[in-house]
Amino acid sequence: MKLGSLAFRNIFRNFRRSLLSATAIAVASMSIVLLYSLLGGMEQDMKYNLQTYSTGAIRIRNLEFTKYERLNPMHLTVENPETLGQTLYKINGVSAISPRIGFPARIYKGDATFNAMGLGVNFETEGNFQDLGDAVVQTGRLPREGQNEALLGYKLAQEIGVTVGDKLTILSTTAVRGTNAITLTISGVAVFPFPALNEKTFYAPLDRVQYFLKMPNQVQEILIKTNEAASASQIAEIMRGWPGMSAELEIMDWKSIDSSYSMIEMASTVYGIMALFFFLLGSTVILNTTIMIIYERMKEIGTLGAMGMSGRQLVTLFFLESLYISIIASFLGVALGMIITVILQKTGIDLTASMEGVDIDISSVLYPQLSLKSTVLVFFYSVIVASITSLIPSRRVRRIEPVEALRSV
């Protein structure tokens, strides 16, 4: 009888035992598929949030701004953003541009004061850059250019105790390093997918913010989005050498600006190590089961040995048994992980409650991302680890004498 078919038949001879090993392998592989999907979702989400709300794929600022950022140097501006924008659109790979003015503000409402972050954007062109449509605006509408209006994050609105139609006065530092205040009417309240925006941010028309902060034809930064295929760092390099690009501008790609994405990348390596431990944990179950099998099947081993099967053949037999179980269990585990991921991809994981007050660039509803590459890797990884683990106890079979084995049990 061929060893392969004998090994396959042995799986069903003690099905409960085989099921225990298979379950351990399946649970480990399913967990790792889910873990990688979650991590993939977090990576994608953080990349989108950073590129949309925070840094863009590429950010253009005054060369000195970042150096003095903690001093709020509003006078270190980017001049003529429209002309510059037209130039930038000529570069291959540039898909959207957002000229912005971000400024810390103190909101006065009656006798109460609140700290907030203001963001001046061009609402007419911002649609190309971020979704500021109906999905975001909970009540009211977007502010209109030329109007002293604001769109508030819903938590900020709750904190201040205002709603659409109410007015609030904001105070900030101007580009001429003075102070100015303006009264804005709340045109809309928004629920942003990015929690930090809901708590502290209000949007206002760029032209009014330029007027308020004494920044005629100036912005604080220009954020640029690139096509999926294009590399932000390469486009940034092209921009630096682009004819007419001022030497007084700092052009940086998003990975160089923000360290949080690098943290996720680093976390990915850490999770890889954690995955290995998962399997090692699963492997102890396999190891334990295989040892049990050897002891339970001593008589059988003795009989096979007496019939002339060599130690090497016995090891192969036990290895093949484990290999079959590993393949079936890994496949089922990975398949289950994929099914759960696909479901979660649609429903999302609501982290709103747990992310309360957490300042991290991840959305409150997280959508795991299934990566075919990592899923295939998990499958082969599971099979290899589980099979190799079974070799350790089955090597003992080589040293068992048939007579001794037949005498036992």
Add this chain to the structure above:
Amino acid sequence: MLPLYKKHTVVLILGTLLLIPRILSAQSAESIIQKMDELQSFDSLKSTGSLITKDRFGTKTVTFISWSEGSDSSLIEFTSAAEAGQKILRTSEELFLYFPDAEEVIRLQGAALRQSMMGSDISYEDMTDGKDTLDKYEVELLGEELVEGQNCYVIEMTAKSRRVPYPKQTVWVLKESFIPQKVEYFSKSGKLLKEMRVLEVMDMDDKMIISRMVLEDKLKKNSSTEMILETIEVDVSLPSNFFSLDQLSW
């Protein structure tokens, strides 16, 4: 051995003798500060001037017209192009900011008072400190010192309550004219926060007005604000409700 009543008498005499210089110096310090305040107090005053702030980013000039009455009421209107129309009103109790594009007047209170006024080294809180120094501070004469070749009394002032911007101040007052030559402002822990030096004084008959002074924020690097009064009118006639919210948006 001395009888008990004699012991008490000796203690009383010794104690009184030890306290005399302190009492005298305290009285002396109070009279110096009182005189300093009186010299700079006017029924009403109108002035025009400028604030020149120098910091790591360059020099910025803000011009203003200022009105004041007594020691507690003042109104500043900024006239430089970037700040045109902005006003600061100080009454005995409160401080208000008026901005032409804001529909409501901002009442500053608490920590907001520590904000820089127009990006200068002067905080809004600095403006709340009136001329009635002795009501707010315990004063003590530490001695005399030469400041830029001029004889000065050195007086330490300790706040009586928390309602003043600086818990401690050291003032160098010119012996000859009773004008402050230099003031150092300290935190409660004794950290030097700001330093003010008087550069020019204008003689107005029997009164004196500091017409040019420089203030340095010691917590900022290379930052100073010079205040120059270009024109000064004393005892100007002002309407009774001049220092009120109604007048802010005229």
